[in-house]
Amino acid sequence: MSTLTELSLADARDGLRAKKFSARELAEAHIAAVTRIKPLNAFITETPDAALEGAAEADRRLAKGEARAMEGLPIAIKDLFCTEGVLTTAGSHILDGFKPPYESTVTANLWKAGAVMLGKTNMDEFAMGSSNMTSYHGPVESPWRRRGDNRPLVPGGSSGGSAAAVAARAALGATGTDTGGSIRQPAAFSGIVGMKPTYGRCSRWGIVAFASSLDQAGPMTRTVRDAAIMLGAMAGHDPKDSTSVDRPVPDYEKALTGNVRGLKIGIPKEYRVDGMNPEIDRLWEQGIAWLKAAGVETVAISLPHTKYALPAYYIVAPAEASSNLARYDGVRYGLRVPGGTLDEMYEKTRAAGFGKEVRRRVMIGTYVLSAGYYDAYYNKARQIRTLIARDFAEAYRKCDVILTPTSPNTAFAVGEKMDDPIAMYLNDVFTVPGNLAGLPGISVPAGLGGDGLPLGLQVLGRAFDEETVLRVAEVLERAADFKHKP
Amino acid sequence: MALDRDTVRNIATLARIRVEDNELDALAGELSNILTFVEQLNEVDTKGVEPMTSVVAMQLPRRPDEVTDGNIQNKILANAPEGTRGFFAVPKVVE
Amino acid sequence: MSSTHLIKGKTGEWEVVIGLEVHAQVTSKAKLFSGAATAFGAEPNTQVSLIDAAMPGMLPVINGWCVEQAVKTGLGLNAQVNLHSVFDRKNYFYADLPAGYQISQYLQPIVGKGELLLDLADGKSRTVGITRLHLEMDAGKSLHDQHPSQTYIDLNRSGVALMEIVSEPDMRTAEEAGAYVRKLRSILRYLGTCDGNMEEGSLRCDCNVSVRRPGQPYGTRTETKNVNSVRFVMAAIEHEARRQIEVLESGGTIRQETRLFDPNSGTTRAMRGKEHAHDYRYFPDPDLLPLELSEDEVARIKATLPELPDDKKKRFIEQHKLSAFDAGILVSERASADFFEAVVTGDGKLGDGKTGRDAKLAANWVINDLFGRLNAAGKDITASPVTAGQLGRLIGLIQDGTISGRIAKDVFEIMFETGKDPLKIVEEKGLRQVSDTGALEAAIDEILGANVEKVAEYRAGKDKLLGFFVGQVMKKTGGKANPGVLNELLKKKLAP
Numbered sequence A: 001m002s003t004l005t006e007l008s009l010a011d012a013r014d015g016l017r018a019k020k021f022s023a024r025e026l027a028e029a030h031i032a033a034v035t036r037i038k039p040l041n042a043f044i045t046e047t048p049d050a051a052l053e054g055a056a057e058a059d060r061r062l063a064k065g066e067a068r069a070m071e072g073l074p075i076a077i078k079d080l081f082c083t084e085g086v087l088t089t090a091g092s093h094i095l096d097g098f099k100p101p102y103e104s105t106v107t108a109n110l111w112k113a114g115a116v117m118l119g120k121t122n123m124d125e126f127a128m129g130s131s132n133m134t135s136y137h138g139p140v141e142s143p144w145r146r147r148g149d150n151r152p153l154v155p156g157g158s159s160g161g162s163a164a165a166v167a168a169r170a171a172l173g174a175t176g177t178d179t180g181g182s183i184r185q186p187a188a189f190s191g192i193v194g195m196k197p198t199y200g201r202c203s204r205w206g207i208v209a210f211a212s213s214l215d216q217a218g219p220m221t222r223t224v225r226d227a228a229i230m231l232g233a234m235a236g237h238d239p240k241d242s243t244s245v246d247r248p249v250p251d252y253e254k255a256l257t258g259n260v261r262g263l264k265i266g267i268p269k270e271y272r273v274d275g276m277n278p279e280i281d282r283l284w285e286q287g288i289a290w291l292k293a294a295g296v297e298t299v300a301i302s303l304p305h306t307k308y309a310l311p312a313y314y315i316v317a318p319a320e321a322s323s324n325l326a327r328y329d330g331v332r333y334g335l336r337v338p339g340g341t342l343d344e345m346y347e348k349t350r351a352a353g354f355g356k357e358v359r360r361r362v363m364i365g366t367y368v369l370s371a372g373y374y375d376a377y378y379n380k381a382r383q384i385r386t387l388i389a390r391d392f393a394e395a396y397r398k399c400d401v402i403l404t405p406t407s408p409n410t411a412f413a414v415g416e417k418m419d420d421p422i423a424m425y426l427n428d429v430f431t432v433p434g435n436l437a438g439l440p441g442i443s444v445p446a447g448l449g450g451d452g453l454p455l456g457l458q459v460l461g462r463a464f465d466e467e468t469v470l471r472v473a474e475v476l477e478r479a480a481d482f483k484h485k486p
Numbered sequence B: 001m002a003l004d005r006d007t008v009r010n011i012a013t014l015a016r017i018r019v020e021d022n023e024l025d026a027l028a029g030e031l032s033n034i035l036t037f038v039e040q041l042n043e044v045d046t047k048g049v050e051p052m053t054s055v056v057a058m059q060l061p062r063r064p065d066e067v068t069d070g071n072i073q074n075k076i077l078a079n080a081p082e083g084t085r086g087f088f089a090v091p092k093v094v095e
Numbered sequence C: 001m002s003s004t005h006l007i008k009g010k011t012g013e014w015e016v017v018i019g020l021e022v023h024a025q026v027t028s029k030a031k032l033f034s035g036a037a038t039a040f041g042a043e044p045n046t047q048v049s050l051i052d053a054a055m056p057g058m059l060p061v062i063n064g065w066c067v068e069q070a071v072k073t074g075l076g077l078n079a080q081v082n083l084h085s086v087f088d089r090k091n092y093f094y095a096d097l098p099a100g101y102q103i104s105q106y107l108q109p110i111v112g113k114g115e116l117l118l119d120l121a122d123g124k125s126r127t128v129g130i131t132r133l134h135l136e137m138d139a140g141k142s143l144h145d146q147h148p149s150q151t152y153i154d155l156n157r158s159g160v161a162l163m164e165i166v167s168e169p170d171m172r173t174a175e176e177a178g179a180y181v182r183k184l185r186s187i188l189r190y191l192g193t194c195d196g197n198m199e200e201g202s203l204r205c206d207c208n209v210s211v212r213r214p215g216q217p218y219g220t221r222t223e224t225k226n227v228n229s230v231r232f233v234m235a236a237i238e239h240e241a242r243r244q245i246e247v248l249e250s251g252g253t254i255r256q257e258t259r260l261f262d263p264n265s266g267t268t269r270a271m272r273g274k275e276h277a278h279d280y281r282y283f284p285d286p287d288l289l290p291l292e293l294s295e296d297e298v299a300r301i302k303a304t305l306p307e308l309p310d311d312k313k314k315r316f317i318e319q320h321k322l323s324a325f326d327a328g329i330l331v332s333e334r335a336s337a338d339f340f341e342a343v344v345t346g347d348g349k350l351g352d353g354k355t356g357r358d359a360k361l362a363a364n365w366v367i368n369d370l371f372g373r374l375n376a377a378g379k380d381i382t383a384s385p386v387t388a389g390q391l392g393r394l395i396g397l398i399q400d401g402t403i404s405g406r407i408a409k410d411v412f413e414i415m416f417e418t419g420k421d422p423l424k425i426v427e428e429k430g431l432r433q434v435s436d437t438g439a440l441e442a443a444i445d446e447i448l449g450a451n452v453e454k455v456a457e458y459r460a461g462k463d464k465l466l467g468f469f470v471g472q473v474m475k476k477t478g479g480k481a482n483p484g485v486l487n488e489l490l491k492k493k494l495a496p
Ligand SMILES: [Mg+2]
Pocket: C021, C206
């Protein structure tokens, strides 16, 4: 039944309702696919039993005509989401053996909508990375290869396992989280759709925190429609999250009217960065042309503080992370390395439990918050955030959405760029501003680079205007007609 | 900002991450590079700019004073590396 | 500052400078950021939510009631309520601090400057500045004595709402510090925002102490943590001040450090394991938004404030003509003040229908007789076997001459033992005093007849003997003679 894994999430949903196949058949096909892609190391934990159980319940409901929004649809969950009774590691050694006695709000919402869990996907440790090479459970391999080159490539990160699983047709969709681009960049690298909704749209309750003021969960799928369906199930107000916004969740699928006539698309001049791959620039021009053909108006806009987004991010995110990760101390859960004193136990546990990149960021974060440096670093970065948010507010007086490339390059090989953290950080140059300003953004696969690898275009929108973002993204998707498979 | 070994050692202590002496120099170099990178921000005049406290425009929600949680000792202790008689246990602390 | 505040050392006089940080537990059913209960004395780790245990991905949501209590307390301290305040993370590692940070308020607390009036033993009062009040969560509890090589952790207290109330370094003696804690506790209890129970840890005090030569700048201070009774606060300060003077006089210097008070020895000692300097890396908690209050909300809370001890004391002095000392004692606890007022105004009945009980008399009875008796019985005013109405009626009986003050003491004792009404006791025991002149004259005549020599002495000018005759007649009448009538009659009969 390998054709079942080729279906989009929307088509699988419709097929189930039309009784073309059962949820059990759909689940089995995906369980087999998960097994088939084992060499990619996309999953940390596989949960075939949960998938079959969920499918059985789905078939019962389908038979009674009581199907819910995602009834019987097999999906994968990034290992950053706490799942009750199922190992949750955040890609880290320090959460060894941790089985949460609770379920994150977003995954609970998905199960309430009838979705079925295939397993927990691999990721950069604590979501810190753009390559998936920082996972304690080993790197994830992209299902893609460069043209004429069989070296393994990275799927992007940090939601790399989710991206690889969806791209390799082992899941109809997957959850991701995006702190600086961790949904959109791996989506672009892997030729799939990835959406980061507005900050506050999806509850953060039960998601292992990386940088609380930036983290946001979102869907990773193969089509824009699938992203709309899945986001609808994930989103919603959660009284358990003080930053969750209390406003109704629209029917995102309904927003996909195909009609973008009269919309104004902003093109920020500052996104033409030095040393950008010319084919990325060409793709961007192509995207503009596609949207113009669909009836949009383009507007030149300026986001003058774009260049400072990345340095501000590399203060804010590590600072918050240094505090968020203080709870991993060997006392209540996870790894403990014994020590003669409490402090020795802490120091040994945290040295052994955190990988190199996490240690580095925790230390940077500790430093920028420490006495005498707070104003120069952390407060300065918060001021830059204000300026970046103002840039966007100014831009959205002239346009409805903004079109940019998702990433300045295509996927790189496993092992590349590892020795220079800054070169790695530059992967997020186009995605980070959206996190700092809390705005929704989506990456849509738009073409292949000269190396035969996928490239993505990003649509950014106004806060809580996911509908327009999705509508524009779908028009872009139709025009690009991206049919390439890994 | 170039960090010296002592500063790195102090940060490591604050962060409770053991760093061996032979790792200090390499780590000092890496951290210094990152700091140099983020120090680009000094180019921006931020005088009078309010630092962002929250990216969402909303009021802090408040909950009513009701007991809605607790009595889950087994869940609280379920993942504990060491615990006994309802407590978590750690190496003895002398105050 | 009068020189009585100075401590005499070997090399001269020293002034002690004291500031207090009081952690007062907000009276609430649930914790500040979670829905777990706050009740005292539960089994370990049972009143703990996933949030209080800092499980991965857990988020705080603030208890609105606790916010209101902090505002109420700020208003009760005549303090500035800040309409915009911010919750910060205070980062440090400790086994009973599960998240590795405490959610507190640092640069922008909910309450700013206020003041507190101290009532001192000499009847004088003095003002101590309040620097701020902020809301924060409590940590859990470390038990060091349960196992030879391990410390046990109980998170039941983790996340309980505290108000940290910080004073200016305005106090100069241990007595003042004691008076400060007593007064603060009294105000908190009037407001109902903290039960003030120091044994259960609802009120804990950090004492910042330094010494200096008079007129010199502040010296280096030490902080003695978590002292949990007024007596210990005073003892800790006393000991710490003397220790610092000794160190300085022998040429040493004071280290800024955290110390612990040992109630058994009455001394303080430096805390171990605190050798590396703290760097709390405060920053606004990104899981919480700034806390906004509206003027309306503050006004609404203000309207619920009860009459507080200072105002009540003033009123007692003016309205009831009490001394400052008596008024001070009565208002220190709201229950005592209420009891006193109920005795005075009570059910409106005097023993014989007259109105207007003597407030001074009532104050004496409440403070000396009732408090003394309750103390001896180990009882609280709220558990008094004598009701305010009953004590009021007893005073009525004295005022209208039904019984004498002396007999009233006996009646009171029976009331305390049996809970019976005073009039009933007077009737049952036949204690009504004799005001009938005929009956009294007979008794007087009998006494005068039996003491002819003394009568002569009196008439010769030995006035003091009047007391003797009064006593004799009283004895004869079983103490029931109306003293006023008796005096008058005696004087008439003894007149030469
Ligand atoms: Mg303190």
